[in-house]
Amino acid sequence: MTETNEQNVLDKLQEIHERERPTVLPGAKSVYWCSAWFTPRQEEQITTMYAEAVKNPSLSYFAVPLLGQHEGLNPFVDSMDDDSPEMKDWATHTFLNDLSNMDNTDIVIAILDAEELDQGCAWEIGASYYNHRPVVAVVFGDTYEHPINLMVEESITRFIKHRLTSCQQPR
Numbered sequence: 001m002t003e004t005n006e007q008n009v010l011d012k013l014q015e016i017h018e019r020e021r022p023t024v025l026p027g028a029k030s031v032y033w034c035s036a037w038f039t040p041r042q043e044e045q046i047t048t049m050y051a052e053a054v055k056n057p058s059l060s061y062f063a064v065p066l067l068g069q070h071e072g073l074n075p076f077v078d079s080m081d082d083d084s085p086e087m088k089d090w091a092t093h094t095f096l097n098d099l100s101n102m103d104n105t106d107i108v109i110a111i112l113d114a115e116e117l118d119q120g121c122a123w124e125i126g127a128s129y130y131n132h133r134p135v136v137a138v139v140f141g142d143t144y145e146h147p148i149n150l151m152v153e154e155s156i157t158r159f160i161k162h163r164l165t166s167c168q169q170p171r
Helices: 006-020 040-053 085-103 119-130
Strands: 029-035 059-063 107-113 135-140 158-161
Touching (some): 006 040, 040 059, 040 135, 119 135
Parallel strands (some): 029 059, 107 135, 135 158
C-alpha cells in the first residue's frame, strides 16, 4: 500500500472549504465526516467527495477529524514517537474530540473504500448507529468483490455507490 502525504490532504481540504463554501440555508444539518486518507486513492476519494459536500447549502458545519487534531498536532506530520507522553495525550484528546463531534452533529457522511475499509471509519459508523445518528455512506469500489462487513453494513442508513472515476481504477 502506497502512503500519502497527510499534510497535503490537510492543505487540500482547507483550500476546498475556503474556496467552495456557500452561504448555508436555515435549518442546515451539521456533518461528522468519516473517511480514511492513508493512500493516494483514499486521498482522492476524500478530497473529491468533500469538494462536492461543502457546496451543499443544506449542510452547515463539517466536523472533519483530520482538520481538528488536538492542539494542531498530528503524529504523522510532526514525527511523534509512538511511546511518548505527547503521543498518548494527542491520541486521548483526539479520540475524545471525535466522540464529542459525533455527539454534536446531525448526520455522518462516511467515505468508504471497499478494497480497504478503514477500522476507524468502521468504529465511527457503529458508534454513530448506536447513538441514533443517520449514516450516509459513499462507497468506492466493488462491494461484490470486496463485501462490507455485516456489522458495518447494517449500521449504515443509506448507501450511495460512487460512479467510476479515477479513484476506482485498478492499481
